[in-house]
Amino acid sequence: MSPATLQSLRPDLAIIQDWIQPDSQVLDLGCGEGVLLRYLSEHKNVRGYGLEINPDKITACIANGVNVIEQDLNDGLVNYKDSSIDTVVMTQAIQAVQRPDQLLEEMLRVGDEAIVTFPNFGFWRTRLYLALKGRMPMSETLPHAWYDTPNIHLCTMTDFEELCASKNIRILNKTVVDDNHQEHWAIRLWPALLGEVAIYHLTRRA
Amino acid sequence: MPEVIPDDSVGLVTPQTFHSDTPLTLRSGRVLPQYDLVYETYGQLNPQRSNAVLICHALSGDQHAAGYNSMEDKKPGWWDNAIGPGKPIDTNRFFVVALNNLGGCSGSTGPISINPETGKQYGPDFPIVAVRDWVNSQAVLADHLGIAKWAAVVGGSLGGMQVLRWSIQFPQRIANAVVVASAPKLSAQNIAFNEVARQAIAKDPDFHDGNYLDHNTIPKTGLMQARMLGHLTYLSEDAMRQKFGRDLREGKLNYSFAPEFQVESYLHYQGEKFSTRFDANTYMLMTKALDYFDPAADYGHDLVKCLSNALCNFLVVSFTTDWRFSPGRSEEIVNALMEADKNVSYACIESDGGHDAFLLDNPRYHQVLRAYMNRIANQLEANA
Numbered sequence: 001m002s003p004a005t006l007q008s009l010r011p012d013l014a015i016i017q018d019w020i021q022p023d024s025q026v027l028d029l030g031c032g033e034g035v036l037l038r039y040l041s042e043h044k045n046v047r048g049y050g051l052e053i054n055p056d057k058i059t060a061c062i063a064n065g066v067n068v069i070e071q072d073l074n075d076g077l078v079n080y081k082d083s084s085i086d087t088v089v090m091t092q093a094i095q096a097v098q099r100p101d102q103l104l105e106e107m108l109r110v111g112d113e114a115i116v117t118f119p120n121f122g123f124w125r126t127r128l129y130l131a132l133k134g135r136m137p138m139s140e141t142l143p144h145a146w147y148d149t150p151n152i153h154l155c156t157m158t159d160f161e162e163l164c165a166s167k168n169i170r171i172l173n174k175t176v177v178d179d180n181h182q183e184h185w186a187i188r189l190w191p192a193l194l195g196e197v198a199i200y201h202l203t204r205r206a
Numbered sequence: 207m208p209e210v211i212p213d214d215s216v217g218l219v220t221p222q223t224f225h226s227d228t229p230l231t232l233r234s235g236r237v238l239p240q241y242d243l244v245y246e247t248y249g250q251l252n253p254q255r256s257n258a259v260l261i262c263h264a265l266s267g268d269q270h271a272a273g274y275n276s277m278e279d280k281k282p283g284w285w286d287n288a289i290g291p292g293k294p295i296d297t298n299r300f301f302v303v304a305l306n307n308l309g310g311c312s313g314s315t316g317p318i319s320i321n322p323e324t325g326k327q328y329g330p331d332f333p334i335v336a337v338r339d340w341v342n343s344q345a346v347l348a349d350h351l352g353i354a355k356w357a358a359v360v361g362g363s364l365g366g367m368q369v370l371r372w373s374i375q376f377p378q379r380i381a382n383a384v385v386v387a388s389a390p391k392l393s394a395q396n397i398a399f400n401e402v403a404r405q406a407i408a409k410d411p412d413f414h415d416g417n418y419l420d421h422n423t424i425p426k427t428g429l430m431q432a433r434m435l436g437h438l439t440y441l442s443e444d445a446m447r448q449k450f451g452r453d454l455r456e457g458k459l460n461y462s463f464a465p466e467f468q469v470e471s472y473l474h475y476q477g478e479k480f481s482t483r484f485d486a487n488t489y490m491l492m493t494k495a496l497d498y499f500d501p502a503a504d505y506g507h508d509l510v511k512c513l514s515n516a517l518c519n520f521l522v523v524s525f526t527t528d529w530r531f532s533p534g535r536s537e538e539i540v541n542a543l544m545e546a547d548k549n550v551s552y553a554c555i556e557s558d559g560g561h562d563a564f565l566l567d568n569p570r571y572h573q574v575l576r577a578y579m580n581r582i583a584n585q586l587e588a589n590a
Contacts, residue, residue: 025547047547049544049550055553055556055570055573058551058553058574059553059570059573059574059577060577061551062521062551062553062574062577062578062581063577063580063581064581065581066551067549067550067551068551068552069540069544069550069551069552070552070553070554071552079537079541079544080544081545084545
């Protein structure tokens with residue numbers, strides 16, 4: 001893998017990297033091949049660990065020199081102490097765990113801040129797909145059929161914000177990217193409708 | 207016997223002997239005034255002397271990790287599937303050193319060596335050596351070979367304990383630590399297994415309190431029992447079921463106490479083979495070294511504090527069906543390393559091989575090992 005550049009990052013990762021402090025420590029839940037961690041290490045002197053369960057992705061992380069720990073997110077983060085990490089990141093994985101609500105609590109127990117991205121089920125195309133076709137929506141972001149999808153807990157941005165409110169989680173920042181994974185003025189006006197991927201920066205701090 | 211040596215073998219290798227006249231003070235306080243270390247090397251040391259990899263052996267291993275010592279050898283070295291040209295520990299890129307540890311019975315100074323002070327074999331008088339003593343002696347060997355810093359120190363099981371010890375004892379001399387199927391210390395259950403094995407040996411009438419060589423005998427029955435017990439704890443229940451099931455040697459029950467099930471014959475065969483090649487006093491010593499290993503004890507039993515001394519990167523690997531050194535034991539190491547803010551990666555490999563899996567050719571295990579070692583080699587070659 002060639003050195004990570006900002007342009008080469010997936011758009012949600014490019015936005016996230018800006019929310020992470022230089023010289024801080026990051027835990028990346030479902031880190032894939034370690035692209036974000038590698039970028040943060042090379043450009044912001046961020047130290048961290050990625051958690052992953054896919055064997056090929058774990059090997060890729062090791063080949064990329066990214067610290068990767070084989071760990072199932074459904075088992076929680078019991079091996080990490082309270083407030084031991086600056087930022088806990090989870091990109092496009094919260095919808096695939098058994099209990100997103102519990103994992104969100106775990107993220108903010110271990111981390112001072114959390115960053116979560118997920119496919120917004122309230123995206124206009126998803127709404128239209130269900131309304132017009134009467135079938136579970138499928139798209140590039142949601143490529144699976146209802147019966148074999150790993151995305152067992154899809155939600156809209158409104159759903160997610162309600163969950164945060166019920167747990168006294170403060171939203172520091174939120175943004176969305178559209179189906180081309182771009183940010184522009186229109187989706188800033190109607191993010192819950194026009195955003196395909198939702199990105200949240202969260203904390204429990206007052 | 208290999209008819210032809212395979213292309214991915216290190217080929218024919220000759221063990222070498224390093225003799226040290228500098229006394230080595232052991233953890234027990236006793237001193238070895240002089241000693242030999244027998245070792246093999248594979249591959250070439252680069253001009254920067256930066257590509258050396260140390261292989262640490264486990265309970266019954268030795269210096270013969272890869273290749274063949276002669277064309278008459280039935281089998282290659284004990285980790286030949288991982289060490290060789292193009293293999294995960296690639297001898298085209300690394301200079302690999304494997305030695306027989308002190309107290310061993312394959313040529314390094316141990317119970318079957320002559321004690322220079324008495325002119326007789328040490329036998330049971332050979333001092334009990336600890337993991338740190340091995341690491342100290344390995345450092346002396348590294349000095350002899352002109353290796354200031356290992357690119358990696360690699361080991362499984364008891365070998366992994368030596369790797370952990372290297373990381374905290376000589377932090378400046380190790381760049382990468384590969385700890386496979388190991389533990390930060392043995393559990394009570396593990397110590398108990400070792401004690402049953404030792405008792406089997408000690409209670410053999412031919413043991414003579416360890417002086418069996420003076421009686422021109424060996425405690426064969428005891429060693430066999432010890433190995434049979436050890437061996438079955440290295441296998442998983444699934445692996446034994448698949449390999450033997452309840453198959454009978456003669457296809458029918460004979461209503462006798464002779465071995466009737468295939469699994470019994472297998473254990474007898476393994477025990478028999480081992481009892482003729484391995485020294486009983488060495489077995490006693492090696493199991494003691496396992497029991498004593500507990501590096502955190504020097505740091506108020508705080509493993510995080512202990513591993514904070516390390517400067518190297520770590521790769522930790524465990525196997526799903528290993529119940530002798532279970533994944534949870536490896537995860538203790540991993541969690542402590544993360545808490546100590548060290549670079550660490552961890553893979554838990556799906557395998558039905560039990561503890562023995564660390565010696566087997568499991569594709570995912572070797573992919574992980576290869577990815578880690580290749581990255582080290584890439585960096586070395588970029589800096590060359």
